[in-house]
Amino acid sequence: MKTMFRWLGGLVVSVMVLALAASAFGGPAPAKPEAAKGEAPVALAEKVLLIDDFESGSLKGPREWWTFELARAEAASNKGLTAGDSKIAGLVGNYSLLLSGSAKNWYGGGCGTYIAREGVDLSRYGFFQADIYGNGPGSGSLKVELADDDNSNWQVEQDSSKNYALTKDDKYSYEVKVDWSGWKRVSIPLADFTDENPMVGDDIWNPQPQNGSGGLLQVQFICLGSASDGRINFNVDNVALSTE
Ligand SMILES: [Ca+2]
Numbered sequence: 512m513k514t515m516f517r518w519l520g521g522l523v524v525s526v527m528v529l530a531l532a533a534s535a536f537g538g539p540a541p542a543k544p545e546a547a548k549g550e551a552p553v554a555l556a557e558k559v560l561l562i563d564d565f566e567s568g569s570l571k572g573p574r575e576w577w578t579f580e581l582a583r584a585e586a587a588s589n590k591g592l593t594a595g596d597s598k599i600a601g602l603v604g605n606y607s608l609l610l611s612g613s614a615k616n617w618y619g620g621g622c623g624t625y626i627a628r629e630g631v632d633l634s635r636y637g638f639f640q641a642d643i644y645g646n647g648p649g650s651g652s653l654k655v656e657l658a659d660d661d662n663s664n665w666q667v668e669q670d671s672s673k674n675y676a677l678t679k680d681d682k683y684s685y686e687v688k689v690d691w692s693g694w695k696r697v698s699i700p701l702a703d704f705t706d707e708n709p710m711v712g713d714d715i716w717n718p719q720p721q722n723g724s725g726g727l728l729q730v731q732f733i734c735l736g737s738a739s740d741g742r743i744n745f746n747v748d749n750v751a752l753s754t755e
């Protein structure tokens with residue numbers, strides 16, 4: 512608990528903040544780094560690195576996502592998801608990632624994927640980008656978590672006995688409150704992500720692979736309720752890193 516207070520720094524520690532902080536460390540065992548080496552390549556472009564557009568209709572391939580706790584974390588049809596930004600609606604294809612369920616003590620579960628690959632330097636991207644289909648106020652929040660490798664082993668070590676807290680690497684996070692209806696593109700500067708585990712890792716954002724470190728290793732989504740027992744219901748598509 513002492514550590515948690517340290518993490519929160521000078522913030523006024525309300526019950527809600529405590530609940531959110533505790534919820535932030537959910538997660539499964541990390542993906543095996545060997546999987547990344549032989550994985551189907553992500554589409555490399557000048558300005559955008561597409562992580563997943565879910566057009567395979569599956570979270571098992573070509574990109575593999577692990578899921579945890581949320582009632583539904585799956586590739587789902589975009590049919591009927593027509594509201595919101597019409598330009599974005601035209602870019603989402605047939606499938607997106609449905610994240611739906613209910614929160615307990617704010618936390619609802621989520622999913623994640625390992626994105627590091629040998630020979631690919633993700634540090635050139637300064638933004639996290641995704642197209643999100645909201646269902647109005649009460650849709651919940653999407654917390655985006657990025658892990659960088661601080662002990663040079665291309666793996667994210669977690670302690671399953673401590674809500675999967677990272678033990679060697681940094682976790683940076685940013686919370687998006689989904690309170691709109693229909694499609695909307697969100698683009699978040701990586702500089703706005705905050706170190707969620709001071710005193711673990713080196714407390715420096717170092718996404719570049721160097722000196723044996725894999726740099727930015729994985730993206731994880733944590734779903735939070737808009738109330739402590741609130742619903743979570745939104746879709747995410749075209750998950751990407753971008754330069755602008
Ligand atoms: Ca799609």
Ligand SMILES: [Ca+2]
Nearest residue numbers: 660662666680
């Ligand atoms: Ca590591």
Ligand SMILES: [Ca+2]
Nearest residue numbers: 681713715717
């Ligand atoms: Ca670091």
